[in-house]
Every structure is written in C-alpha cells, then in structure tokens.
Amino acid sequence: MLINIQQKDLAESLQLVSRAIPSKTPLSELEGVLLTGDGEKLSLFATNLEMGLKTELDIEHKAGSVVLPGKIVEIIRRLPGETVVLKVNTENFLTEITSGTAEFQVFGLNAADYPSFPAFSSECSIRFSVKSEDLRRVLKQTIFSVSQEDLSPAFTGILFTLSEKDLQLASSDTFRLAVTSCPVKNRGEKGSFLVPARTLQEVIRVFPASEEEIQVAVLQNQLLLNCNNIYFSSRLLTEKYPDVKRVIPQKFVGRAVVETAAMLQAIERAAILSAGENNIVSFTIADNIMHVRASSKYGIIQEKIPVALEGEEVKVSLNSRFVLDMLRIVEGNNCVLELTGSDSPVIIRDNLHQDYLYLVLPIKL
Amino acid sequence: MASAGFFVILITGEHIFGVVKLRSIIHVDMNAFFASCHQAENPAWRGKPLLVAGDPEKRHGIILTASYEARRFGVKTGIPVWQAKKLCPGGLFVPPDHKLYLSYSEKILAMFRNYTPLVEPFSIDEAWLDVTGSYRLFGTAKEIGRKLQQRILHELKIPCSVGIGPNKFLAKMASGIQKPLGITVINKSNLQKLLWPLPIEEMVGIGPKTAPILKEMGINTIGQLAAMPEKLLSGRFGVMGTFLWQLANGQDNSPADPGALQTVKSIGHSVTLPRDISDPGEISRVLLALSERVGRRLRRSGYTARSVILTVKDHNFVSGSRTKTLSEPTVLTETIYQTAVSLYRQKFTPWRKVRLLGVAVGKLQLKEAGRQLSLFKNNKEKLDRLTAAADEIRDRFGDKVLRRATLCRSDSNGTMPETDGDLI
Numbered sequence: 001m002l003i004n005i006q007q008k009d010l011a012e013s014l015q016l017v018s019r020a021i022p023s024k025t026p027l028s029e030l031e032g033v034l035l036t037g038d039g040e041k042l043s044l045f046a047t048n049l050e051m052g053l054k055t056e057l058d059i060e061h062k063a064g065s066v067v068l069p070g071k072i073v074e075i076i077r078r079l080p081g082e083t084v085v086l087k088v089n090t091e092n093f094l095t096e097i098t099s100g101t102a103e104f105q106v107f108g109l110n111a112a113d114y115p116s117f118p119a120f121s122s123e124c125s126i127r128f129s130v131k132s133e134d135l136r137r138v139l140k141q142t143i144f145s146v147s148q149e150d151l152s153p154a155f156t157g158i159l160f161t162l163s164e165k166d167l168q169l170a171s172s173d174t175f176r177l178a179v180t181s182c183p184v185k186n187r188g189e190k191g192s193f194l195v196p197a198r199t200l201q202e203v204i205r206v207f208p209a210s211e212e213e214i215q216v217a218v219l220q221n222q223l224l225l226n227c228n229n230i231y232f233s234s235r236l237l238t239e240k241y242p243d244v245k246r247v248i249p250q251k252f253v254g255r256a257v258v259e260t261a262a263m264l265q266a267i268e269r270a271a272i273l274s275a276g277e278n279n280i281v282s283f284t285i286a287d288n289i290m291h292v293r294a295s296s297k298y299g300i301i302q303e304k305i306p307v308a309l310e311g312e313e314v315k316v317s318l319n320s321r322f323v324l325d326m327l328r329i330v331e332g333n334n335c336v337l338e339l340t341g342s343d344s345p346v347i348i349r350d351n352l353h354q355d356y357l358y359l360v361l362p363i364k365l
Numbered sequence: 366m367a368s369a370g371f372f373v374i375l376i377t378g379e380h381i382f383g384v385v386k387l388r389s390i391i392h393v394d395m396n397a398f399f400a401s402c403h404q405a406e407n408p409a410w411r412g413k414p415l416l417v418a419g420d421p422e423k424r425h426g427i428i429l430t431a432s433y434e435a436r437r438f439g440v441k442t443g444i445p446v447w448q449a450k451k452l453c454p455g456g457l458f459v460p461p462d463h464k465l466y467l468s469y470s471e472k473i474l475a476m477f478r479n480y481t482p483l484v485e486p487f488s489i490d491e492a493w494l495d496v497t498g499s500y501r502l503f504g505t506a507k508e509i510g511r512k513l514q515q516r517i518l519h520e521l522k523i524p525c526s527v528g529i530g531p532n533k534f535l536a537k538m539a540s541g542i543q544k545p546l547g548i549t550v551i552n553k554s555n556l557q558k559l560l561w562p563l564p565i566e567e568m569v570g571i572g573p574k575t576a577p578i579l580k581e582m583g584i585n586t587i588g589q590l591a592a593m594p595e596k597l598l599s600g601r602f603g604v605m606g607t608f609l610w611q612l613a614n615g616q617d618n619s620p621a622d623p624g625a626l627q628t629v630k631s632i633g634h635s636v637t638l639p640r641d642i643s644d645p646g647e648i649s650r651v652l653l654a655l656s657e658r659v660g661r662r663l664r665r666s667g668y669t670a671r672s673v674i675l676t677v678k679d680h681n682f683v684s685g686s687r688t689k690t691l692s693e694p695t696v697l698t699e700t701i702y703q704t705a706v707s708l709y710r711q712k713f714t715p716w717r718k719v720r721l722l723g724v725a726v727g728k729l730q731l732k733e734a735g736r737q738l739s740l741f742k743n744n745k746e747k748l749d750r751l752t753a754a755a756d757e758i759r760d761r762f763g764d765k766v767l768r769r770a771t772l773c774r775s776d777s778n779g780t781m782p783e784t785d786g787d788l789i
Contacts, residue, residue, distance in 0.1 A: 024711075148692030149700070150707060152745075174739040242741045277669055277694045278735050319737060343738070361738040 001037060001064025001088035005057070007079050007099055013044050013055045014073045016230070019202050021070040022048035033072055034114045035086075036065040045117050047233070051199040053206065054117045054231035065111035066093050075104055117231055118224060124217035126191045130167060132227055133209045134182035138169045139200055141180040141356055144325045146197040147173035154239035158200060160223075161192040170244045171197065176322050179244060180356040185213065194241055195223050199234035206230055248359060249347070254311030254339040256285050257351075262305045263290070263335060264327040270294040271320040273301050278363050281320040285339060286313045294320070307337075314339040316346055317363045323348070326358045389506035390621060391494040392528040392536035393477070393513060396545035398490035400432035402469045403459050405522035414438060414456040418446045429461055433545060466490075473517060480509055485533075485621040491540075493533050495621035510548055518546070534617035535560070537569050556615045561588025570612055575602070587613050632666060633674065633725025634658045641680045641718040645710075648719060652705045654772050655724040660698030661764070663726055664756060669694035670726030673704040677713050678721035686723070687712040694730060697748055701726060 014033065022030050025048065034045040042061060045054040066088045076084060081100025088095045093108035120127075139158070147155035152174070161168040168181040207214060207227055214227040218236070225232040270281045274294035284291040290307040293300070316339070327335070332352030339346055348358045395401060399417040404410045414435035419426035428449050431440040438453035449456065470489045477484045480503055483495035496509050503509050510527040517523050528540025529550045538560055539549040551559050566576050568587050582601070584590050590598075591613035598606030611617065634655050642648060652675075663670055671694045678684035687708050695701065705724045739746055755767055 150703075172740060174741055174745065175737055177740060247740050277730055277732070278737055280735055317735065359740075361740060363735040363737050365735045 001035070001066060001086070001090070002062040003035075003037065003042060003059070003084075003086040004061065005042075005059055005084055005086075007076065007082055007084045009057060009059075010084055011073075011077045011079075013057055014076055016055050016206055017044050017046040017053040018070070018073045019205070020046040020048055020051050020053040021073070023070075025049075029067060029109050029113045032067045032069045032109065032114075034065065034067050034111055034116075036111065037061050037063050039063045045114075045231075047115060047117075049115075050196065050235050051202060052115075052117055052231075052233035053202065054233075056229040056231075064088055064090060066095055067109040067111050067114050068095060068106055069108075072106065075106065118219050118222055118233060120215065120217050120224060120226060121219070124219045124224070126162060126189050126193070126218040127216070128162060128167070128184045128186040128189060129213040129215050130182060130184045132207050132212050132214050135214055136204055136207065136209055137353075138167070138180045138182045139204050140329055141353070142169045142171040142178040143197050143200060143204070144329075145173055145176050145178040145322075145358070146171045153237055154194065154241050156198070157194040157196050157237040157239070157241075159192060159194050159241045159244070162186065162190055164188055164190070170241075172244070175319070175361050176326075177244065177247065177359040178326070178357070179248070179359075180353065184216075191218070192241075193218055193223065194237040194239060195234055196237055199232075203232055206232065247345075248357065249338075249340050249345055252311065252338045252340055252347075254285065254309055254314050254337075256290070256307045256309040256337040256339065257334055258290060258305065258307045258337065260327060260330045260333055260335050260350075263292075264324070264330075266292045266303045266305050267320050267323055267327065269303065270301050271324065273299055274320045279320040280317050280363055280365075281323070282315065282317045284313070284315045285309055285337065311339070314342060316342050317365055318346065318360055319363060322360045326360075388495060388497045388531055389500070390530055390533050390536040391496055391506055391510050391513070392530075392533070392540040393473075393492055393494070393510075393517075394526045394528070394537075394540040394544075395473070395490035395517075396524040396526060397430050397432050397436075398469075398523070399430035399461060399466055400435070400459075401523045402465050403462070404432060405469070406465060410457060411522070414440075414453050416440060416449055416453065416456045416458050417461050418449070418458050419461065431456075469521060469523060472521060473523070476516060476520075477513065480513070482623065483621045484623055487537075491537075493536060493621045507548065507550060514546065514548065532615075532617035533619055533621060534569060534612045535615055538563070538567075541567065551615075553615060557588070560613075560615070561586060561591060563587050565590060568609075568613065570609055575605075575609075631674065631725045631727040631729065632659055632662050632668075632670070633723060635676060635721060635723030635725075637721045638719065641720050643716050643718045645715065648709060648722065649706055650771055651722050652709065652724060653702050653769060655722060656702035656705055657698050657769065657772075659724050659726055660696065660701050660752075661756065661759070663701075663729075664696045664752070666729075667732055668729040669696050669732050670701075671695075671728035671730065672726065673701055673708065674723075674725040674727055675705045675708040675712070676721070676723035676725070677709070677719055680718040680720050682720070684721065685713075688727065690728065694728075696732070697745075697752055699748055 017033060025031060036043050040060060042057045042059050043054060079099035080102050084097060084099040086095060086097050088108060093110060095106045095108045097104040097106060142158050146158060150156060155173055159170045164186060165183060166181045167184045170179045203225065207230060212227055214225050217224045221236045223234045223236055267281060270292050271279060273296045274281045276296060282293045285307060287309055288306060289304050291302060291304055293302045326348055330350040332350045334351045336349040336351060337346060343362060343364050345359050345361055350356050400415045403415055412434060415432040416435050417429045419429055426446045428440060428442055428444050430442060435453050435456050440449045440453050466489055474484060474486055474492060477492060477494050481494050481496050481499045485493045496506050499509060506529045510529055514525055514527050517525050524545045526540045526544050526547045528536045530536035530539050531552055535551045539551040542549040542559060564586060565571055565579050565584055595607060595610045598610045636655060672688050672690045674686055674688045676684060676686035689704050689708050758767055
C-alpha cells in the first residue's frame with residue numbers, strides 16, 4: 001500500500017474517526033485505525049464496538065490495508081510537510097510515514113483481524129432519511145435529559161420512534177422527560193429503537209448542520225447513519241423503554257407565556273444561591289408576575305418577571321439545573337409553561353417548535 | 366504556661382526554621398457528661414448514682430455513662446445493664462436523651478465562644494479553645510480555664526476537666542490527667558513528668574489496633590515511644606508513625622479549627638482478604654459487603670455522597686484507587702456497589718489477584734430538605750423505601766438480622782473478615 005496525500009486532508013479525516021478509537025480494551029488490535037484502499041477510495045475506520053466512525057477520501061493510491069495504532073492521529077497532525085507519504089510493508093505491516101523532514105516507522109497490524117463497517121443493505125430492518133440539521137436539532141433537544149448513571153441503562157439512551165411521516169425522539173432521566181420530533185422521508189416503515197446518548201453525542205459533532213439528507217438504517221442491533229463521506233454506527237440498547245405517553249398530563253390548571261431570555265436569566269441568577277443537591281428554585285406563577293426565589297446558607301434571591309397566565313396561580317419548586325438545561329436550547333422568543341399543580345409536572349414548550357415538549361417533575365417540600 | 370503573645374525562633378542545628386508563634390490551647394472535657402446533664406436538669410438526682418443506659422430495645426442495652434457517684438460502685442461505661450444493676454442496685458437508670466445533651470453542649474460551646482472564636486468541638490462533650498489571642502482581654506490560659514470551669518459548674522451545673530498546653534495534643538492529654546474538675550498544664554518543661562509515664566493506650570491517636578503492635582515492639586509508655594528512633598516508627602507505620610512520634614515528643618501543629626466537625630470528607634471501609642482473590646464474582650461479593658457497610662454509615666451520617674472511590678491492592682502490594690463522580694448524589698448501597706463494580710471493571714486489569722479492596726464515598730453534602738419526584742415510578746423510589754425499611758429493621762434488631770442472599774454463602778473461604786477499619 002502506498003499513499004501520497006495532503007497532510008491536512010489526512011489529519012482532518014483521522015480527527016473525525018478518532019473519537020471511536022478505544023483507549024483501553026482487551027482487544028488490543030482495536031486500539032487503532034483501519035486504513036483500506038481500493039486504489040481510488042481510501043477509507044479510514046475506527047470502532048470501539050459501541051460506536052464506529054468511518055470516512056472516505058477520494059485519492060489515487062496503491063491499494064492495500066493496514067491497522068495503524070491510535071497514535072497515528074497525533075503523528076499525522078504534527079507532521080511538518082504539506083504532503084505525507086505512507087508506505088505499508090505488506091509482509092509485516094511496518095508503515096513508513098514521511099513528510100518534510102520527519103520520518104516515522106510505525107508498527108502496523110494485519111487488517112484481517114479488524115472488523116468492518118456494516119453495509120447499508122436490504123437486510124436492514126428500518127430505512128429512512130432525515131435532514132442533517134433536523135436530526136441535529138432533535139438530538140440537541142433531548143440529549144441533555146438522559147440519565148448519566150449506567151445503573152438504569154434504558155434511561156441512558158434516546159428512544160427513536162419512526163412513524164410514516166416523522167421521527168420522534170424521547171429521553172428521560174426519570175426526573176424530567178424531553179419529547180420532540182422532525183419530518184422524515186420514509187417509505188411507510190414504522191418501528192422504534194433505543195440508542196445510547198453517548199454515541200449520539202458524536203453524531204452532533206461529526207455531521208454538519210446542513211440541509212443534506214442523512215440515510216438512516218437499523219441492522220440487527222446497530223444503528224447506521226451516512227451522509228456523503230461520513231459513516232456512523234452505534235450499538236442499540238436492548239432494554240425496554242417505558243411508555244412515554246402515559247406520563248404526559250393532558251389536563252392543566254394554568255398556562256403561562258413568558259419571555260425565554262427573561263426566565264433564563266432570572267433562573268441563572270437564582271441558581272447561584274440554589275446550590276445543594278436539588279438546586280431548589282421556587283416559582284410562584286400568579287396573574288401577570290412570576291416570582292422566582294432561591295435561598296441557601298449564603299443568602300436569598302427573589303425576582304419578579306412578567307408572565308401572561310391563563311388559569312390558576314401555581315406555586316412549584318423545581319431543580320434549577322433541569323430548567324436551565326432546556327431553556328438554554330430554546331430557539332423561540334417565548335416559552336409556554338403548562339402547569340398542573342404544585343406537586344405535579346410542569347411542561348415547558350418552545351414556541352418556535354410546537355412539537356417539542358419538556359416535562360419536569362417538581363421537588364416536594 | 367508561658368504567657369501568650371511571645372514569639373520564639375526555633376533553631377535546630379544551624380538552620381533557622383522560622384518564627385513560630387507559641388500558642389495557648391485549652392481542652393475542656395465534660396465529666397460524665399450524659400449523667401451530668403440529667404443531674405443538672407433534675408436537681409433531685411444530684412449526688413445520686415445515676416446510670417444512662419442504652420435503649421433496651423436495641424440489643425439489651427449497655428451503660429453509656431455512669432455518674433461519679435455510680436462509678437464508686439464499680440460501674441464502668443460499656444458494661445451490660447444487668448451487670449450494672451448487680452453492682453449498683455440502688456442506681457437510677459435513665460434512657461439517653463440526645464436532645465438534652467445537645468442543648469447543653471451548645472450552651473457550653475456558646476460560652477466558650479465568648480473567650481475566643483477559635484473553638485473546635487471534638488465531640489459532644491469535648492472541645493479545644495485557642496486562647497493565644499485572648500490574653501489581653503481575659504488573662505492567661507490558666508485563668509481562662511479556671512473561669513470556664515467555674516462558670517460551667519455554677520451556671521449549668523456540669524463538672525468538667527480542663528487541660529492546657531502549647532498545642533491541641535498536650536492540652537487534650539492534660540485534661541485527662543485529673544478528673545473530675547481538674548486543671549492541668551502540660552508544657553515542654555513538665556512533659557517528662559506528666560506525659561511520659563502514661564501507658565501507651567492512653568495516648569490520643571493510639572487505638573486498639575496500634576497499641577498491641579507498639580507493645581510487641583517493647584513500647585509500653587508514651588515516654589518509650591518518644592525515645593524510639595523516628596525512622597523505626599515511620600518504617601513500621603508510615604506517615605502515621607512519624608505523626609505519633611511527634612505527638613509523644615509534645616509536637617503538634619494542628620490548628621484549632623472551628624469547622625473541623627462539619628468537614629467529614631469521606632466515609633469508607635477496606636478489607637484485607639484472607640487470601641488473594643481474582644474471580645470477578647468473588648470480588649463483586651466483597652465489594653457488595655463493603656458497599657453495604659459504607660451505605661449504612663452514610664445514611665446514618667445525614668450526608669449524601671457524590672463520588673465513589675475504589676481502592677485495590679494487588680498481590681504484589683501495588684495499590685491504586687479510582688474515583689467516579691456520580692451525576693446525582695446518593696445514599697443507596699446499590700448505587701455505591703454498582704459504581705464500585707463498574708470502576709473495577711473499567712479501571713483495573715481483569716483477573717489480577719487482589720489482596721485488599723476498599724470502598725469509600727466522597728464529595729459529601731448534607732442531605733437536603735425536599736424530595737425530587739420522579740417519573741415512571743421507577744426502581745429508585747422503591748429502592749429508597751426498601752433501604753429505609755431495611756435500615757429500620759437493622760436499627761431495631763441489629764445489623765446481622767438482614768443480609769443479602771449473595772453474601773450468605775458459607776462454603777466460600779472468601780467469607781467477609783472484619784474490615785481493616787474506617788477510612789475517614
């Protein structure tokens with residue numbers, strides 16, 4: 001295998017797949033990047049068995065394959081020259097890397113032992129496509145409310161539910177619930193699957209915010225995504241997810257409209273004093289004023305912000321962190337609070353995205 | 366007592382170590398505190414043998430404190446109630462009333478704070494006062510000590526012993542020398558006479574584990590400990606050895622810290638296994654037993670923990686510890702255990718032979734009012750209730766009445782030995 005390539009191109013591509021390189025694994029051959037080339041397309045692939053990332057470069061070269069250790073990412077990044085020449089010895093996989101004044105000899109491994117990226121094929125049980133920017137948006141709207149604890153694995157994932165026209169995402173750490181959806185191009189397929197939030201974080205990172213379509217497929221227990229030359233795969237969680245609809249209240253005692261920025265800033269201030277395990281901030285939502293209060297051993301804060309309330313006055317205490325997480329990604333100028341009482345859920349909505357619902361359970365004092 | 370406010374330059378050999386302020390520390394130790402509180406509250410009980418006995422509902426009950434009148438009959442703290450009744454048939458047996466003790470303790474601490482802000486409560490009935498800066502206002506440490514003793518006795522009817530020294534250690538040792546109602550000063554000049562003849566067990570910092578080892582080394586008195594080469598002790602006990610040697614020589618630089626009681630940093634247990642183990646199942650069981658103890662102490666402490674620390678020492682005595690921060694604070698045994706197991710799986714080489722395991726929780730915060738409600742009526746809420754119920758049963762009937770089935774195996778030689786001790 002012999003490749004002559006721009007240092008910048010190779011470094012960027014390696015950077016992209018690098019997040020999937022496992023740092024510590026009993027399978028030492030996985031601690032690297034697979035390079036395969038058919039002469040015209042050079043592909044780079046890394047996987048930690050939980051997630052896989054692959055990218056392709058159009059470049060003429062002498063075909064072959066090798067697995068290079070994870071260090072290759074930094075090696076290429078730090079090369080002095082504009083171009084890089086990689087020469088792989090097919091006998092022992094010793095790889096010579098030369099660029100400018102630098103000359104590396106890296107001990108590569110046989111690519112035969114390395115897994116390959118699953119193909120998008122007719123075996124896939126679900127196939128559809130979604131706009132990249134839409135997928136990124138619904139991920140950002142749900143990813144923060146997953147559970148960080150591995151103890152209840154189902155809640156570390158985001159539940160994808162595909163219907164004919166749209167894709168619904170739901171996530172919860174059992175204290176709050178985020179549900180949203182976006183349109184998809186689908187040939188009438190339906191189904192649901194649970195994806196670890198940890199890997200989805202990388203989807204937001206590697207796919208650009210563009211109008212381009214991402215191809216989505218489910219193959220056995222894997223989710224596959226592809227857009228242009230970027231391929232992503234993730235293991236699916238097999239845990240059962242509870243029925244989300246069941247916990248969303250349908251009746252409200254009050255509905256309040258508030259300016260997003262005003263509420264966000266007031267809670268950020270209150271949060272300074274709401275330190276402690278539950279970050280308690282108390283809200284009293286009255287006729288046209290919302291009182292935001294917090295106290296701790298350091299002092300007390302209280303602030304009044306204007307609201308438009310229809311319905312009953314409600315007093316409720318919430319974890320400020322939960323509310324802030326959501327308000328920070330709200331895109332609309334206004335938020336809508338749907339109130340059900342002091343010991344029952346508060347629903348916050350972004351007036352720009354009608355189908356985005358964020359439900360927070362209160363703290364019972 | 367050298368009067369306060371002096372500056373002394375310590376010169377060792379040719380090196381000038383720097384200017385060290387000579388401190389005046391008072392240690393106040395209430396005499397038979399629990400019994401004294403009851404007698405103070407009920408004048409009719411004063412002068413009578415009074416015994417505060419543990420709640421008989423909780424494993425029969427032992428004597429928690431005996432008044433000095435009862436001690437004359439030979440009653441000691443810790444003996445069972447039936448034995449005390451035999452020794453002192455006319456004694457008044459009173460159940461403990463912690464609220465009462467706390468209220469007296471707070472009154473006493475408030476009184477101390479009139480003399481210096483540097484009051485470090487050591488327990489409910491002991492405290493240190495740094496009165497170095499109080500000289501101009503209230504006189505020498507001895508004068509302040511006498512004043513405190515008189516005021517506590519006359520205003521609150523509680524007797525106490527006062528110890529005075531240039532540091533916390535000597536002050537504490539001094540208060541123990543004359544009980545009740547003593548005032549003792551230990552300083553560099555009478556150290557040999559007052560401190561060194563004391564048996565090693567009476568030294569602060571030496572517990573039932575260290576004392577036998579010291580005795581084996583031929584050290585029976587504090588003086589003998591002070592005379593040992595420091596290297597020998599640090600070789601045997603590590604940093605602790607140096608520390609003990611310095612104490613025995615009357616050196617203690619620790620400040621009187623008013624916040625010391627509030628800063629519990631971690632709660633943990635460790636165990637040296639009877640044989641090295643490597644089987645993941647066996648390791649998990651040991652971690653569960655440790656987590657159970659840690660969890661129970663954590664729940665009793667009133668704190669919640671945000672991190673779990675796993676310590677592993679392998680058969681080559683190489684030890685390491687890893688910490689995981691939790692997203693939500695916890696008090697649950699299950700969370701501690703599962704975090705410890707996942708730390709073990711992620712951070713330690715599998716199948717390596719293990720000699721010692723330790724589980725601790727850190728990032729402690731006081732439990733807060735208010736309960737975060739949760740969706741899906743998930744396991745956590747059930748687990749909270751289950752844990753509370755199990756704790757209640759154990760509080761009443763003892764720790765051994767409820768055990769996890771996985772820890773009930775009698776065949777494995779990995780049965781849990783006693784833990785090495787608390788790693789606070």
